[in-house]
Amino acid sequence: MLEYIILGFLMFGEKTGYDIKQTMKKSTSNFFDASFGSIYPTLTKLEKKNYVVINEVLEDSRKKTLYSISEAGKNIFLAWLQQPIEFSKTHSIYLVKIYFYSFISKEKAIDLIKDFIRDVNKAIGELTEIEEKSKGKLDLYRSSTIYFGIEHYNSVIKWCEELISNLK
Amino acid sequence: MLEYIILGFLMFGEKTGYDIKQTMKKSTSNFFDASFGSIYPTLTKLEKKNYVVINEVLEDSRKKTLYSISEAGKNIFLAWLQQPIEFSKTHSIYLVKIYFYSFISKEKAIDLIKDFIRDVNKAIGELTEIEEKSKGKLDLYRSSTIYFGIEHYNSVIKWCEELISNLK
DNA sequence: TAGCGCATGTAATATGTTACATGATTTC
DNA sequence: GAAATCATGTAACATATTACATGCGCTA
Numbered sequence A, B: 001m002l003e004y005i006i007l008g009f010l011m012f013g014e015k016t017g018y019d020i021k022q023t024m025k026k027s028t029s030n031f032f033d034a035s036f037g038s039i040y041p042t043l044t045k046l047e048k049k050n051y052v053v054i055n056e057v058l059e060d061s062r063k064k065t066l067y068s069i070s071e072a073g074k075n076i077f078l079a080w081l082q083q084p085i086e087f088s089k090t091h092s093i094y095l096v097k098i099y100f101y102s103f104i105s106k107e108k109a110i111d112l113i114k115d116f117i118r119d120v121n122k123a124i125g126e127l128t129e130i131e132e133k134s135k136g137k138l139d140l141y142r143s144s145t146i147y148f149g150i151e152h153y154n155s156v157i158k159w160c161e162e163l164i165s166n167l168k
Numbered sequence C: 001t002a003g004c005g006c007a008t009g010t011a012a013t014a015t016g017t018t019a020c021a022t023g024a025t026t027t028c
Numbered sequence D: 001g002a003a004a005t006c007a008t009g010t011a012a013c014a015t016a017t018t019a020c021a022t023g024c025g026c027t028a
Helices: A002-011 A017-025 A036-048 A071-081 A093-099 A106-134 A140-167 B002-011 B017-025 B036-048 B071-081 B093-099 B106-134 B140-167
Strands: A052-059 A062-069 B052-059 B062-069
Touching: A002 A017, A002 A036, A002 A062, A002 A071, A002 B093, A017 A036, A036 A052, A036 A062, A062 A071, A093 A106, A093 B002, A093 B140, A106 A140, A140 B093, A140 B140, B002 B017, B002 B036, B002 B062, B002 B071, B017 B036, B036 B052, B036 B062, B062 B071, B093 B106, B106 B140
Parallel strands: none
Antiparallel strands: A052 A062, B052 B062
């Protein structure tokens, strides 16, 4: 999976491993993120498969390893992209915990859910900031996914609040 | 994670590994699921830690390995449950793909999104069936998570439709 | 008697995170 | 001169999936 996503980011232009991590943080992190510990080994793997090409440069007196996508890389990326969207059920650990809340007191449950709402609101704030900054810079698809994140988190909060009011 | 979730299911009563899988399918699979290949080894691990107790029985001339939660198991489960809900960003692979749709034609993108909507609708149908069957049988928390799934999928469809209409 | 559901389990494989390790450059 | 950011990478560890392997009991 990560292989394709990295290729996707390289479709927008050559990048270092560090750049990829930054781009993820500022764009897909609300629905997909990866660590350096997976990005660098994946880039090495992609290079061995000849899907990316390495270009060592000295930029601003700082040496960088720039990766760019090869023709073969573009081909397999586009083939993947045109395959049906796999409908994978979203792994939401927060729901799992709430699922079992009948085993704790109502008051404790409400407190925990309220704390959670605070965290979700924080995430909305971060995403809104990203949305503001990227205004006009992104294509419809990319800006829609950010918008989706905000909408989704809002619906999570709404659901939490309804749950609390039903509990009372 | 799975360790706690299995303990949670055992809080409702003793179960076999197979039972746990079935229960997940009929309750949490829209936001959390596990395979036999992870359930059985986890049960063994929990037994070694003395968090569950094994009870080999012969039920309907069929031998079963029933697991029940121990006092120690209840304690660590409840301790986990009362800790703050970790706000983990949801991993949604479908969004990743759509994020890169600027690299395919608008027509192709619309077709793929429409196919996806069909799959999501199918999932809503399955969840609605589960909701119908469990009506009145579940506590507020558990029924809320099912309701959440339906609401969430509906919002995914709404978002997809808006995206399509914006594309046109 | 074939196939399905019940029931348990292992091995190979995939996939990724966290922590560690290093070192340069830039900003305060 | 300290701290933050840029930049790359490895090793230990965690976690889970898929495929395989096995076998019983029920039903069409």
